[in-house]
Amino acid sequence: MSTRIIKNSPYKPRAKKVIYYKRESPDSFTIRLDWQLKHEPGQFIFCSLPGIGEAPISICSYSDKYIELNIREVGNVTKALSGIKKGDKLLARGPYGKAYPMELFRGNNVIIIGGGCGVAPLKGVIEYLEKKRKDFKDVSLFFGFRTPDDVLFGKKIPDWKKKFDINISFDKVQKNMKTCYSGKQGFVTQLVDDNVKDNSNKIVFICGPPIMIDKTAELLLNKGFHEDQIYLSAERLMYCGMGKCGRCMIHGKYTCLDGAVFRYDELKDYKDD
Amino acid sequence: MFVRCLYSTEQTKTKCLKINAVQQKLMQQFLLKKGDFSKFVNTAIKDSDFVAPVEGSREKQNTRPFFREISSADEIYLGRKSYYTVKGFFFRENEKIFGFNGNKIINPESELKDTIYFGLRRCDLNGIYHQDIVFLDENEDPFYKARRDASLLIGYHCREGDDYCFCNSMELVDFFDLMFYDKGENYAVETGSEKGNSFVKKYSKFFTKADNAVSDEDRKTVNRKKLNTADIKDDYDNDDWKKGSDICVSCGACNFLCMNCHCFDFEDDVEFDLKAGSRIRKPASCQLRSFTRVAGNHVFRNERNARFKHRIYHQLQYFRERHNVQFCTGCGRCIEGCPVRIDWVEIINEMKK
Numbered sequence: 001m002s003t004r005i006i007k008n009s010p011y012k013p014r015a016k017k018v019i020y021y022k023r024e025s026p027d028s029f030t031i032r033l034d035w036q037l038k039h040e041p042g043q044f045i046f047c048s049l050p051g052i053g054e055a056p057i058s059i060c061s062y063s064d065k066y067i068e069l070n071i072r073e074v075g076n077v078t079k080a081l082s083g084i085k086k087g088d089k090l091l092a093r094g095p096y097g098k099a100y101p102m103e104l105f106r107g108n109n110v111i112i113i114g115g116g117c118g119v120a121p122l123k124g125v126i127e128y129l130e131k132k133r134k135d136f137k138d139v140s141l142f143f144g145f146r147t148p149d150d151v152l153f154g155k156k157i158p159d160w161k162k163k164f165d166i167n168i169s170f171d172k173v174q175k176n177m178k179t180c181y182s183g184k185q186g187f188v189t190q191l192v193d194d195n196v197k198d199n200s201n202k203i204v205f206i207c208g209p210p211i212m213i214d215k216t217a218e219l220l221l222n223k224g225f226h227e228d229q230i231y232l233s234a235e236r237l238m239y240c241g242m243g244k245c246g247r248c249m250i251h252g253k254y255t256c257l258d259g260a261v262f263r264y265d266e267l268k269d270y271k272d273d
Numbered sequence: 274m275f276v277r278c279l280y281s282t283e284q285t286k287t288k289c290l291k292i293n294a295v296q297q298k299l300m301q302q303f304l305l306k307k308g309d310f311s312k313f314v315n316t317a318i319k320d321s322d323f324v325a326p327v328e329g330s331r332e333k334q335n336t337r338p339f340f341r342e343i344s345s346a347d348e349i350y351l352g353r354k355s356y357y358t359v360k361g362f363f364f365r366e367n368e369k370i371f372g373f374n375g376n377k378i379i380n381p382e383s384e385l386k387d388t389i390y391f392g393l394r395r396c397d398l399n400g401i402y403h404q405d406i407v408f409l410d411e412n413e414d415p416f417y418k419a420r421r422d423a424s425l426l427i428g429y430h431c432r433e434g435d436d437y438c439f440c441n442s443m444e445l446v447d448f449f450d451l452m453f454y455d456k457g458e459n460y461a462v463e464t465g466s467e468k469g470n471s472f473v474k475k476y477s478k479f480f481t482k483a484d485n486a487v488s489d490e491d492r493k494t495v496n497r498k499k500l501n502t503a504d505i506k507d508d509y510d511n512d513d514w515k516k517g518s519d520i521c522v523s524c525g526a527c528n529f530l531c532m533n534c535h536c537f538d539f540e541d542d543v544e545f546d547l548k549a550g551s552r553i554r555k556p557a558s559c560q561l562r563s564f565t566r567v568a569g570n571h572v573f574r575n576e577r578n579a580r581f582k583h584r585i586y587h588q589l590q591y592f593r594e595r596h597n598v599q600f601c602t603g604c605g606r607c608i609e610g611c612p613v614r615i616d617w618v619e620i621i622n623e624m625k626k
Binding site for chain 2: 009013074
C-alpha cells in the first residue's frame with residue numbers, strides 16, 4: 001500500500017490576514033482581507049474558521065488590492081467570524097460563481113435594488129460602476145433597511161450620492177427619531193414604484209430576502225420591464241463551490257457554478273425549489 | 274476506458290457511430306475456464322487488493338449482499354446483484370479533506386492501493402462512469418482520482434435482472450476494463466480499455482484468445498420491470514407525485530443505496546485542544562429537510578413532495594440536460610431499499626398512461 005499526499009486540493013483554503021474590521025450594524029460587520037484576488041462583481045468566496053466550519057460569503061468590494069466582505073451574523077460560522085479582530089487570520093478560498101455580465105450592460109442605465117444584507121454583494125457592483133462611470137448612463141440605487149440602525153456602508157453613502165441617484169427606505173422608524181440618513185418609511189418596493197417610471201434602456205440588479213426579490217421583480221414586470229432586464233441573486237446552502245456537493249442545485253442549475261447571479265427568466269419558476 | 278458514444282441528435286449520430294466502431298475494434302475477447310476461475314482470482318489477490326460482492330449474513334455484519342475486500346475466491350457471491358453499491362470505495366465516507374492546527378493547513382494523505390473490483394454489474398459500472406463525470410471532468414477531485422487511478426473494474430454481466438431493476442430503460446453504455454459473461458463451462462471475457470488488455474496480458478496463462486466469444490445475445494439482459502419513459506419534463510406539477518411523497522418518510526435510504534447520488538457536506542472534527550483537527554467530507558441526502566436549510570432557518574425544499582421530486586428529476590432530467598447522459602442506471606436499489614416500498618417507476622408509468 002502506498003499513500004499520496006494531496007497538495008493541490010481544490011477544497012484547500014489559505015490563511016488570509018484581516019486588515020480592517022468595522023462593525024456595520026448590530027448584527028453585521030465588514031472585514032477587509034489582505035488578498036489580491038482577481039474577481040468580478042457578484043462573485044463569492046468561502047471563509048472558514050478551523051474547527052467551526054466554512055460559509056460562502058459574497059465579495060462586497062471591487063479592488064485589485066484587497067477583498068472586502070460584509071458578514072451578517074446568522075449562523076455558526078458567521079457568528080464565530082464576528083469575533084475576529086484586525087490582524088487575525090481566517091481561511092479562505094475562491095473566487096466562485098458567475099459574475100454580473102457587466103460588459104453586456106455598457107451604455108445602459110443601471111438600477112440597483114438591495115434589501116438589508118443584500119446590499120453587500122451589490123456594493124461590489126457599485127464600486128465597479130464608480131471605476132467605470134463613463135461606460136454607463138444613469139445609475140439609481142434603491143436600498144431598503146429594517147431601521148436606520150441597520151444601514152450598511154453608511155460612510156460610503158455621501159460619496160455615492162455625488163455620483164448616483166440614491167434612495168433609501170426603512171421598514172420601521174420610531175416617532176421623532178433623528179437619523180443621519182434621509183430615508184422614507186416603508187418597503188423598498190414603494191421607493192421603486194415611486195421612482196422607476198419605465199424600462200427604457202435599463203438593467204436591474206436585485207439582491208435581498210426572497211420575498212423582497214419576488215415583490216420587486218413583480219412590480220418591475222408590471223411596469224413593462226422584460227424578464228431579461230432583471231438580474232437577481234439566489235441564496236442556497238453550499239459546501240464545495242464546484243458543482244459537486246449538490247447542495248445548491250435549483251432545478252438542475254448549480255447556484256455555485258451558474259449563479260449566484262441569475263437572469264430572472266432562468267429562475268422565475270423555481271424560486272422556492 | 275472506452276465509453277460507447279451516445280448521440281442525442283441526428284447530426285451527432287453518424288459521428289458517434291464511427292467512434293463506437295473504432296472502440297469496438299480495440300475490444301478483445303477471451304475465454305476463461307470456470308475450472309481455472311478460483312486459481313485466477315487467488316493469483317490476482319496476491320498482487321492487488323481484490324474487492325468483490327459477498328453474500329450477507331449476520332456474521333458478516335451485513336445481512337444482504339455487499340462489496341468487500343476478499344482473501345479467497347470462495348467468498349465471491351454472484352447469485353444476484355449486490356444490495357449495497359461499491360461507491361463507498363471511491364467516494365469515501367468521512368474523507369479527510371485537510372488537517373489543521375490553528376490556521377496552519379496540513380495536506381491530507383490518500384491511500385493508493387492497486388485494487389481490482391470484481392463482479393460489478395452494468396448498472397454499477399455506469400454509476401462509476403457518472404461519478405467520474407462529477408468528480409473528474411471539471412475541477413478534479415484528487416481523493417476520488419487517486420482511488421480511480423488505482424482501480425481496475427471487472428464487470429459481471431446480468432443475464433436476468435431482479436424484481437426491481439429496469440436497466441434496459443436507461444441507455445447504459447459500455448464502461449469497463451474487463452467484462453465477464455457466463456457461458457456455461459467458461460467465462461467469456463471482453464476487454465474495454467488498455468488497462469484491461471494489459472491485465473489479461475499479465476495473467477495470460479488463464480485466458481485464451483477467442484474472437485466472437487461474446488455475441489449480441491450475450492450482452493442482453495432480461496428486465497421484468499420497465500420505465501416507459503424518462504421524459505418527465507412537463508410533469509413537475511402532476512399530482513401523481515404525491516402517491517410517493519405522501520408515504521415517504523424522508524429516511525434517505527434511496528440516496529444511500531443509489532450508485533449515482535454523490536451529494537456531500539463538510540464538517541470540522543476538532544481535537545480536545547480545540548485547535549487541531551480536520552475537515553471531513555460526509556455524504557448528504559436530498560431527502561432530509563435540512564438539505565436546503567440556509568442561515569436564518571429558511572428551508573427551500575420544505576415540502577416533502579418537492580424533495581421527493583428533486584431526487585427523481587436529478588436522476589432523469591437535470592443530469593442529462595447538463596452532461597447529455599442519463600443519470601439513473603436503473604438498478605432499482607432505491608425501490609428495493611425503500612422502507613415503504615415507493616415505486617417511483619410505476620408512479621411515472623401510471624402518470625403517463
